[in-house]
Amino acid sequence: RLAQLQAQQGQIPSEAIIxxxxxxxxxxxxxxxxxxxxxxxxxxxxxxxxGTAKALLQKLFHRMIQNGSFIFISRR
Known part of the structure; x- marks a missing residue:
């Protein structure tokens, strides 16, 4: 849920998820x-x-969030 909130606010997902x-x-x-x-x-x-792989993933996630191609689907 924390990752969903961070992505919706335009932030990069936390270190634990990466x-x-x-x-x-x-x-x-x-x-x-x-x-x-x-x-x-x-x-x-x-x-x-x-750490090198995490840096590359953070750049990728940041780019995907800015482009709007990073989508979370929430089922309730």
Whole structure:
């Protein structure tokens, strides 16, 4: 809910959500076969190197929010 409020107000989603996305994507890359995907997966799982991926995701989210292409669907 906090991420929804932040996106509706034009703010970038919080660090915890971006960390979760990086960990999820890193795990998926580790499950995929291949040497390159393993390197990318480890890169996204190690906290010291995850900062680079988080910065890229923050820029992507900021651009999507400004363009209006980032949409939350709320079911009640």
């Amino acid at each position: 960390d979760g996305i990086c960990i999820l994507v890193g795990g998926i890359f580790l499950l995929a076969p291949g040497f390159l995907t393993d390197i990318i997966g480890l890169f996204m799982l190690i906290p010291q190197t995850r």
